[in-house]
Amino acid sequence: MNARPPHGSARPGGRTARTRAAVLAAAYDALGAESFSALTLDKLAERSGVHVSTIRRRWRTVEGVVVDLLAERSSTLSTPDSGDFRRDLHELARSIGDFNNALRNRNLIQGLVAAAAYDPRGEEILRDTFVGRIDERAPIVRHAIDRGELPADTDAKDVIAALAAPFYYRVLILRGPIDARLVRTSAEAVYQAARAGVFRRENEAPGP
Structure with a gap:
């Protein structure tokens, strides 16, 4: 590759x-x-x-x-910007869920992960692909910071990665379908954690 x-x-x-x-x-x-x-x-x-x-x-x-x-297929995922962080997270979660519920897309992701296991170039491309997807959606978090909804030192990429992680665990490890409950709980858990400062950068967070 x-x-x-x-x-x-x-x-x-x-x-x-x-x-x-x-x-x-x-x-x-x-x-x-x-x-x-x-x-x-x-x-x-x-x-x-x-x-x-x-x-x-x-x-x-x-x-x-x-x-x-x-x-090409990843470009169909939306990057919502409604002006409300909670709503944007839930919309992005639904978009990720819909993408991964399509059999073709599931086979696509599973194939790339399998290829990366034995091909260093495939591993690099897979990593770069998902890093790029996180980067594209990080503005959702940065806009929420600008609006004062999140701590100023929130790591935007960590927030998006945490939102996506449960979906890929379900698809790649459990090999199960993505349902409405997973969409809701993933978005809500990340929202509450981000609001509580869980994703603040360690090197900028205040001491106890």
């Missing part, structure tokens, strides 16, 4: 964009019918109508395709 986006993936139009769209759509469809371990470049070529040599040249491996697909 390559940590950089697949060759040509940033171009807004033309044959490169059409090829990328076809291959990613084929991968997403395939993950709705079978697990990541069953996915091959030959199957992607057959589903997408794109020659396997083209797929191999641009993505190198199935993992490379799936990394690009995860980046």
Whole structure:
């Protein structure tokens, strides 16, 4: 796998964009019918109508395709900004829950985690992907700090990571569905903890 986006993936139009769209759509469809371990470049070529040599040249491996697909699918997650921290956390939790309840997305995440277990490059890409998702949603917390809803030294990234963690424990460890109770309790627990100062940076927190 390559940590950089697949060759040509940033171009807004033309044959490169059409090829990328076809291959990613084929991968997403395939993950709705079978697990990541069953996915091959030959199957992607057959589903997408794109020659396997083209797929191999641009993505190198199935993992490379799936990394690009995860980046595309993750962009559908909302970053709410209602002006109320509690409401924003609950909305983000619902968005994370909906994303992970889709079979294709679950297979996508599980496949990447499995690949990362034996491929150092996959481990780095998986970590960078989730760090990026946390960074994108950290403004929810920073805006709450600006409004005076949270302590000024609250670590925004820790708050978002704590919100997401129960969902991935449910999906990757327990292998169970995400229900309304998990969405509600995850959001509410993080809200109460953040308000209480649990996520304040240790190097700035006052002594006892």
